[in-house]
Amino acid sequence: MxxxxxxxxxxxxxxxxxxxxxxxxxxxxxxxxxxxxxxxxxxxxxxxxxxxxxxxxxxxxPSKVEILLDTLIEDSTKSLPVPTDKPTAESIRGYLRRFARFLTRDPAGKVLLALIAEAQHDPETAKSLHKRYLDPRRQQERDMLARAIEAGEVSPGLGPDATIDALVGPIVYRALTGASIPRGLVDTLVEDLLRPRSD
Amino acid sequence: MxxxxxxxxxxxxxxxxxxxxxxxxxxxxxxxxxxxxxxxxxxxxxxxxxxxxxxxxxxxxPSKVEILLDTLIEDSTKSLPVPTDKPTAESIRGYLRRFARFLTRDPAGKVLLALIAEAQHDPETAKSLHKRYLDPRRQQERDMLARAIEAGEVSPGLGPDATIDALVGPIVYRALTGASIPRGLVDTLVEDLLRPRSD
Amino acid sequence: MxxxxxxxxxxxxxxxxxxxxxxxxxxxxxxxxxxxxxxxxxxxxxxxxxxxxxxxxxxxxPSKVEILLDTLIEDSTKSLPVPTDKPTAESIRGYLRRFARFLTRDPAGKVLLALIAEAQHDPETAKSLHKRYLDPRRQQERDMLARAIEAGEVSPGLGPDATIDALVGPIVYRALTGASIPRGLVDTLVEDLLRPRSD
Amino acid sequence: MxxxxxxxxxxxxxxxxxxxxxxxxxxxxxxxxxxxxxxxxxxxxxxxxxxxxxxxxxxxxPSKVEILLDTLIEDSTKSLPVPTDKPTAESIRGYLRRFARFLTRDPAGKVLLALIAEAQHDPETAKSLHKRYLDPRRQQERDMLARAIEAGEVSPGLGPDATIDALVGPIVYRALTGASIPRGLVDTLVEDLLRPRSD
DNA sequence: AGGTAAACGAGACGGTACGTCCAGTCTTCGG
DNA sequence: CCGAAGACTGGACGTACCGTCTCGTTTACCT
CATH class of the missing domain: 1.10.10.60 (Homeodomain-like)
Structure with missing residues (x-):
């Protein structure tokens, strides 16, 4: 046969x-x-x-939230990887720009916004979103930042999480309120928050 | 009797x-x-x-969103007025601290978070939220900022809206993700974004 | 106007x-x-x-059974009244004939068969069927029979309920098994069960 | 073996x-x-x-009905055989009593009631129930009756099937309505229906 | 002072989606 | 090739709210 x-x-x-x-x-x-x-x-x-x-x-x-989390994880792994190679201020700026683009242009970005929204209504969603998406990603972002600090590329005035939130927060907030995210915003955030005056 | x-x-x-x-x-x-x-x-x-x-x-x-907007407007007018008197960096920092406290402690703060969330799901909510709450408040915040700039108290490196978003965004984002808002975060945001390097 | x-x-x-x-x-x-x-x-x-x-x-x-009971009660009150006027053997025979016709011809008769069937599967149905249909109707039938006995028209060899079941049972059973109910069956049942030999 | x-x-x-x-x-x-x-x-x-x-x-x-039919046939062959030996009125009465007992006491009797019920809901069940259970058993009952008539033991006023239904119907009906089946009922049925008035 | 109009509580109505259950079919895998 | 295991489509279950509606009652205003 x-x-x-x-x-x-x-x-x-x-x-x-x-x-x-x-x-x-x-x-x-x-x-x-x-x-x-x-x-x-x-x-x-x-x-x-x-x-x-x-x-x-x-x-x-167990719920449609988990479906969205599945698509979000799959999509954002592909189209929004956290940089792992060159620990420079430049690569961080690039990551934030891609993040801004992801939130405002990519359909998968809407999924993240929808999940953040849903998490306000439902604690179960909040837990899942943190555990499966926000926390792991945040860990990678902390690594990225730590290596850049170690390399002397940046020296933020805040702790790691606060620094990342200070960078990411404005981007997310503008996306949530339907505003565009101008290039200059990202640049200035990086400039002002990662390279403080005193050196 | x-x-x-x-x-x-x-x-x-x-x-x-x-x-x-x-x-x-x-x-x-x-x-x-x-x-x-x-x-x-x-x-x-x-x-x-x-x-x-x-x-x-x-x-x-017309919808339960408008009910929430009514409560939000009433409550936040009372407990979170935008400073109108002294146009100083200090008063801006105070406002941001009260805002952080409002979002994380005051029940009415949860209403704002819920409305931002709902706005992601429903365009009608987004429109109402902007028109009745976000836009008017933003106008007052712009005034506050403009007067502080005019008084030489601050000199941000960004346009008014971008500046305010850069300050407010991290606070909102941390509230949305259930994180606390440490005093140092607000201080550093004000310090780094409103008084940039002099060159 | x-x-x-x-x-x-x-x-x-x-x-x-x-x-x-x-x-x-x-x-x-x-x-x-x-x-x-x-x-x-x-x-x-x-x-x-x-x-x-x-x-x-x-x-x-509360259930579709109650719907059927409603239709059954309404229909059978109209098209199958228990005789109340003349307490004769003839009127009983007429009632049984109409009953046989009801079960085999009238759509409402199918409802009764369906409810008897459903009662085998579900005790709640059994309870409702008895309480709302079988028991009240049986009471009327007992009255009919008692008056006929009192009038000397009939003298069954069994108690009231057993007598009625002996008359009604064959009719119902044939309906349940899809058999026709010949005129002679009803006649013979009345003849043999209501007028026993000894007099 | x-x-x-x-x-x-x-x-x-x-x-x-x-x-x-x-x-x-x-x-x-x-x-x-x-x-x-x-x-x-x-x-x-x-x-x-x-x-x-x-x-x-x-x-x-092909369906759960056939499962029940299998159990019913197996069980009722064992515990409710149709008498084949002595064609007397007494043996018929015995059979009817065992039948009454079967329906009200034996779990397998519930199976028959359930199948009669199901047959009201589903024509396929009705067909199977007749073909595999009711019809064969009815044939045996007809034989039993015919032999008793031939032996001069009984002389019913009805045809074979009508006679059997007149005997079996009340028993089944009382079982279906959850009533007990008193000994006297069976006796009287046999007495009145199988040995009618001599004229 | 009486008549009218509006707002009220109550709650029935046609709908849509929920999350669960079972029917009956199909495929994989181990013996 | 049989049987255990179990995923699959399909569809009914009974529940919860939605937003609309009509009822009958209760004021407040306006002749």
Whole structure:
């Protein structure tokens, strides 16, 4: 018997998790958020759009927040990596610019804003968002900052977390209030907060 | 003697808007948000708690967002006025500290966070929030800043709105992520962003 | 403008129960049972068919069994009254014949069979069926029988309930098993069970 | 009968139908019906209880009705045989008494009631119930009756099926309505219906 | 002083989404 | 090839709120 029908033609798999369904749900959630806003983001709508039964969603995700977290983590790992190579002020500025762009342009950025918003309404969301997204990312950002300080590139007047919040906060806040994020804002933040007067 | 009846004992009024009902709704909304979180803040629950018919709410407020805006405006006018008297760096720092305290301690601060959150989900909320709260307050903040600049007290490296966002953003962001706002953060923000290096 | 629109034009009433909705539900349930069988008799289908919201059903009926009981009581009061006037063997025979006809021909008869069936699956149904239908009707039947005995028309060899069950049981059983109920069966039951040999 | 292999030590057999699984399903169905009523009798629950995969059930039984029919046939063959030996009125009365006892006491009797009930809801069940249980049994009962008539033991005023229904109907009906079946009822039915007035 | 109009509480209504449960089908994997 | 395991679509369940509506009652204003 030869190699016949080696292409993976399977309507849906069976005893193992259906990867196609997983992706369909993730994309459906993303698309609905982008196209019709958070109000349209119901589990029923996701299921409808993904061509999947509601139960399949509830089997794998405890809530729609976790779906969004999945898409956010996947997307932001790809399109918004924290720099690990050159610990320079320049690379930090680049990261913040990409972050600003991510929040205002990339659909995945809307997902983060939506999750921050949802976290205000629901403590469970707050916990998940921290544990699965904010905290790990913050750790990487702290590393980035620590290496830049060690290299003598920057010397902030605040502790690591406060410094990062001072940089990131204005960007997030403007995104949340629908304002654009001008290049000069990021530059000035980096300039004023990472290189204080006294040297 | 006897008839005292100075207390407003009227089962319900008649042909004019019932002020007692208005206050009952506002307080019910506030209380529910504080006690049981945003999830419990349904129109039905507000009506139940306020001892008011649902229709009475819909008659006067187009949505529960407007209820929250009413409470927010009332409360933040009282407990968080924008300084108008002395245009000094010190008074700006004081304002920011009170703002930080408002967001993290005052129940009314939670209302602002909830509205910023809701604005991510619903454009109508975003519009109302800007028009009725953020924009007017921002105008006062711009005035405060302009007078301080004119008085030579501060000289920020950014335009007015960007400067204010750079100060306010970190505070809001930390509040949104459930972090405390240390005194040093506000001080350093004011120091670094309002009195940049002289060159 | 005169007496115009004295006819009761009201789309739906408001604060009082909507009689039109009540009837729509009852008829929808009846129709669905008749047209598509018990399997199609879901609350959702009834709501759909009646043009009524599901909640309107749950507001007034604790279960679909109670809906069926309502239709059954209403219908069988009309089309299958227990004779109250002439306490003769003939009137009893007539009643049994109408009962047989009701079970096999009248759509409302199917409702009774369905409820007897459902009572086997669910004790709550059994309780309701007895309390609201079987018991009151049985009381009337006992009265009918007692008066006939008193009048010397009949003299059964069994107690009242056993006698009635001996008459009614075969009819119900044949209906349940999809058999027809020949005239002679009813006649012979009356003959053999109500007028025993010894006199 | 050879090796008997009385200890049932086989985890599961392999290529032939697993008798242990078959029995486990049958008993699980019986037990669930007896313990938790018809409502608990879902295919999933049977599979769970029997320690068997759902598919194993669907492979061998087209529906849960057929499972119940299997148990019913097996049980009622054992505990409720139709008399074949002595064609007397007495043996018929004995059979009816055992039948009454079967319906009200034996768990397997509940299975028959449940199947009669289910047949009202689903035509497929009605067909199966007749074909596999009611019709064959009825044939035996007709034989029993015919032999008794031929022997001059009884002389009913009705045709065979009507006669049997007149005897069985009251018993089934009382069982369906949760009533007890007094000894005198069976006696009187036999007396009045099988030995009518001599004229 | 009486009549009218508005606001009130109450709550029924048609809807939409929730999260759960089961039916019946399908696929994988081990024996 | 059988059976255990279990993922999958589909659809009904009963609940919670939504925003709209109508009822009957209660004032306040305006003739």
């Amino acid at each position: 030869s190699v016949t029908s080696s292409q993976p033609r399977r309507p849906h798999s069976g005893s193992r998790r259906d990867e196609a369904a997983r992706l369909a749900v993730l994309h459906a959630a993303d698309d609905l958020l982008a196209e019709h806003g958070f109000g349209a983001l119901t589990v029923e709508a996701i299921a409808r759009r993904a061509g999947v039964a509601k139960q399949t969603i509830y089997r794998w995700w | 006897s008839v005292t009846s100075s207390q407003p004992r009227r089962p319900h009024s008649g042909s004019r808007r019932d002020e007692a009902a208005r206050l009952a709704v506002l307080h019910a909304a506030d209380d529910l948000l504080a006690e049981h979180g945003f999830g419990a803040l349904t129109v039905e629950a507000i009506a139940r708690r306020a001892g008011v018919a649902k229709q009475t709410i819909y008659r006067w407020w | 005169s007496v115009t629109s004295s006819q009761p034009r009201r789309p739906h009433s408001g604060s009082r129960r909507d009689e039109a909705a009540r009837l729509a539900v009852l008829h929808a349930a009846d129709d669905l049972l008749a047209e598509h069988g018990f399997g199609a008799l879901t609350v959702e289908a009834i709501a759909r068919r009646a043009g009524v919201a599901k909640q309107t059903i749950y507001r007034w009926w | 050879s090796v008997t292999s009385s200890q049932p030590r086989r985890p599961h057999s392999g290529s032939r139908r697993d008798e242990a699984a078959r029995l486990a399903v049958l008993h699980a169905a019986d037990d669930l019906l007896a313990e938790h009523g018809f409502g608990a009798l879902t295919v999933e629950a049977i599979a769970r209880r029997a320690g068997v995969a759902k598919q194993t059930i669907y492979r061998w039984w």
